Amino acid sequence: MVHSSPLLPPLDTLETFARAARLGSFSAAAEESGITHGAVSRQVSRLERWMGVRLFERAARGVNLTAEGMRFFARAEEALALLGNTGERWSPRRSKAAVRLSVTPSVASLWLFPRLSRLEGNDIHLELFLEHRLADLGEGTDLAVRCGKGPWAGVRGQHLWHEKAFPIAAPALARRLAGRSDAATLLELPILHDSNIEGWRRWLAPEGIDYAPRGQDRRFEDYNIVMDACCQGLGIALARPPLASAAIEAGKVVAVSDRTVDYHVAFHLIRSDDALRAPAAEFARRFLHEAGHDETAIAAFTAPGRKG
Numbered sequence: 001m002v003h004s005s006p007l008l009p010p011l012d013t014l015e016t017f018a019r020a021a022r023l024g025s026f027s028a029a030a031e032e033s034g035i036t037h038g039a040v041s042r043q044v045s046r047l048e049r050w051m052g053v054r055l056f057e058r059a060a061r062g063v064n065l066t067a068e069g070m071r072f073f074a075r076a077e078e079a080l081a082l083l084g085n086t087g088e089r090w091s092p093r094r095s096k097a098a099v100r101l102s103v104t105p106s107v108a109s110l111w112l113f114p115r116l117s118r119l120e121g122n123d124i125h126l127e128l129f130l131e132h133r134l135a136d137l138g139e140g141t142d143l144a145v146r147c148g149k150g151p152w153a154g155v156r157g158q159h160l161w162h163e164k165a166f167p168i169a170a171p172a173l174a175r176r177l178a179g180r181s182d183a184a185t186l187l188e189l190p191i192l193h194d195s196n197i198e199g200w201r202r203w204l205a206p207e208g209i210d211y212a213p214r215g216q217d218r219r220f221e222d223y224n225i226v227m228d229a230c231c232q233g234l235g236i237a238l239a240r241p242p243l244a245s246a247a248i249e250a251g252k253v254v255a256v257s258d259r260t261v262d263y264h265v266a267f268h269l270i271r272s273d274d275a276l277r278a279p280a281a282e283f284a285r286r287f288l289h290e291a292g293h294d295e296t297a298i299a300a301f302t303a304p305g306r307k308g
Contacts, residue, residue: 009050017076021076028062055068097125099277100143102138102145104145106224106227107243108130110227124283137272142283143269161242168236169233169235170231170233190236191211192234218235
């Protein structure tokens, strides 16, 4: 996840730094952490960039703390000890296996969260990494949700669902249309879209309109914000089921046209083609089942990889 605080160091790097400092070796820290040597090196480098000083001197047989590193190590140990004292409040139960999922905020808030208790069950704790533009596989990430046309080199992917998009609006705004649903009438109202306007272009094109955003239209970074704005009556959005399904079923928005268009990109669940850890494979199975996939597709996605 992107580190956003200018006042605090990247917290996910502290434990890795402290482990490397105690062991005097990136390789030993990697083995103890269950990550790669490269991941340890990158995390330490990120922490050094944030601090603006070198924390380690790299040597042939390991690493040694610099003077700045020794001072920071003492502070880091204090911070980790403090967090450890309250660890029971924040950490998953030891009986639960952690699965790390990288996902866009829109899929997280509109699809994942309502299903989270079923997906986790009694044996899995999901660690989420929110990616605003592209949910990707990073160091230590088991699974990711990626939006695009696919396929992608170096990963195994499963198309999640088929989106047929159509215009929606809050009920009060829809009443202003008085039943009219032609493109010219809809364009009398503000258009809401995320960072990609291709969906609206495709929907409007059959009526001869080459759409370009106007001053009254509103652009938001993620589709979940588009849906929030639409529910509040700020304009017309394109429904992207199943992400929009809950708002439609609750009556927060209604369809203002029956004409649909196949959405130009799709969400995929992706994984490395290396061996998938057993808890991650089980979570993927539950995830794909919730998304409506059959056992054949699920088995193909979760099958052992190159190291399986």
